[in-house]
Amino acid sequence: MYTERINAIDSYSCDKNKTNIIRGATLSTNAEYNFDTDWTSDVSAKNGRLVVIAYPAIKSTVYAKKRLTGITPHIYVVSEYHSASGSLPNGHYEFPYITYFETDKHSYSTGYIIPGMRNSDDMAYYWAGELTDISPPAFVGSWLSNAATKEDAFQADSFVRLVVATGVTYSRQLYSDTSYAGESRMTVHSSTGINIPYVDCSYEDVVPYIENAYPSSGFVNEKVDNTFGWEFSYDANLVSGTIKQQSAVFRWRTAGSSTIHEVNVSGEQNYVIIPADTFAATSIEWQVKVTSDDGIDSVPDTWYSLTTIDSVSTARAEYPNQMIIDGMSENFFSWDHVISTGTAQSAYDLQYSMNGEDWIAIKSGVTDITNTMIPAESLPSGNVMWRVRTYNSDGVAGSWSDPAQIVVRTRPQAPSISSFTEGPRPLVTWQSAEQQAYEVKAGDFESGVIFGTLKSYKVPIYLPDGFVIIQVRVIDQYGSKSEWASVTAEIRNVSYESIELTTKSGDHARLTWSASAAFSKYYVYRDDLLIGKTEESSFVDYEETGKHKYQIRGVAPDDYYTLSGVAYEIAYPRYAMIAAVESYEFIYLKYTGENSNHQNSGDADMVFTQYSGRRLPLASTTGHETAVQNFSFRTKNKTEFKDLKKLQGQFVVWKDKKYSYKGVLSQVDADIGRVIDVSFTIIACADERMNVTYD
16 A cells, blocks of 8 residues: 655635635635424525635656555644524534535535534544545545546646535434524635645555467467467556556466476567477467566466367369360469468368369479469360368368369370281270370371271281381360370281282283282282272273383282282373273374364462552462363364263363373363364362272
């Protein structure tokens, strides 16, 4: 308990309206009363005066950081007397005085009875308002609880005034039907008198405490630096100054242990940073004791319990989802690490699936970053699901996320070649997924794109003996092509007996041969190009003129073969001739007069585009060409003209001693007179009937 005395700095007497002010060494109060025997309550004074004693603002400089617990006023009473009329009987009359504290904004009043004063007794003594007559907490608390602010309560910029008034009570039987008049008076020393009025202010220590300690519960990650904090606080009610933290002691222990570790903190710092790996146990407790700059310690009665075992995380696949991605490029994937403790992920796993049941790892990482780049061609083409799981700070894996749905457009996986033969026309088989078409290469041979899901292919040509690389790739529904799958095969032909080839010239080259073995078929080659196949032992080349190289391949049922020797032959037509390719029934165009006229013309398909700012257009080609052969001759034979006319619109072959052409006979015209001048046009075009393939 601490006590501070504050003397009055001013005093005066005045009327009830605070006018008619009188100052002096002693000041008197008085009040006149009229009452009768029907008086049942306090009687208001008819007139009278008050004494006002002013004190400086109760705002201690010595105990500014202590709590004000009581204010006891002291005044020195000089004399008091009483006079009355109305035949008052002798008896014991007590004349109380009323005091109240008054500020600029509030008034707080109470009453005290001066003991031992009777009738006209004179006394002189210090009277102290006994706080035992009223509850000090009620007195002090009532005063301050009505104040708008703490500064109001202490009246930092004003005065506190004690107002003294007198009253009257009685303690004897009064005569009935009698009216009375009375006067009470009291004289006290003023602030300029010998015995100056004063108040005693009582104070006590303010014990600080902490608020909003953090973390106060839950999880603490022992693998990283951790911050523990608090707010320094105290009960500011009736404390005129400001109390601050002077120091603190952070204390922690393993839960249930009696060994306490301490960290000292200086000044107003309200946190500590505990380094990573300090806590080895799965559960710890901590508290903090603070000391105020008034030298008072808090009472650290609370231990906050924390666990170092992290929660199990869940994950949420975020991007990409419900969209199409280019699997041929690197792709950005991201997810959310969801955990109640708020710790970062320590690692992750990504998987994909085509059916939602069989999951294949894409990528894993030890990082707190919740996104990654997936390399190109890591995912298969088509409808794909992907999911993610994350690991908490303890390295424990959480649950898998719900799958995200994407469509991947990428090259399909390369097929797996399962078998191949090593004959002259090898058969290759493979396994693949997502196949909608395929391509096969064998040495210089290329199959081109073949649509279908068939997973075997027989090379349609005869490969020479030796090592050859066989390659297969597949194409998916989006037209994306896989990498080539390759194997090396050693082609070994088993040759049968020889084939003897003979030729005969004329309008056409005529080939015949003999073989000592039974071959299932023969293939005919002109200048190393396949031009025909037959099961017979002869062949006529109707389509060329001039000298050419010929060879025969005899093939057994198992695709092993024998090649004949090479023979050269010359086709030398007597006349120009023309025939439909389907029949090779030639019409001889016997010239009369001058030789026939033959014109060759071609046209590239060009596009001309005119651009603003250019005088001339830009030319581009579509890559298409048109080749036209124009012929004219003279004949006397109308039948010859009519037969030619019947070929119009058909695919024909025309040849003479030097040239041969194939195409569609598009136009036939004639000028008929004594002789017939005929002109016709052949336009070169593709015809599948010209393509001879191996069985």
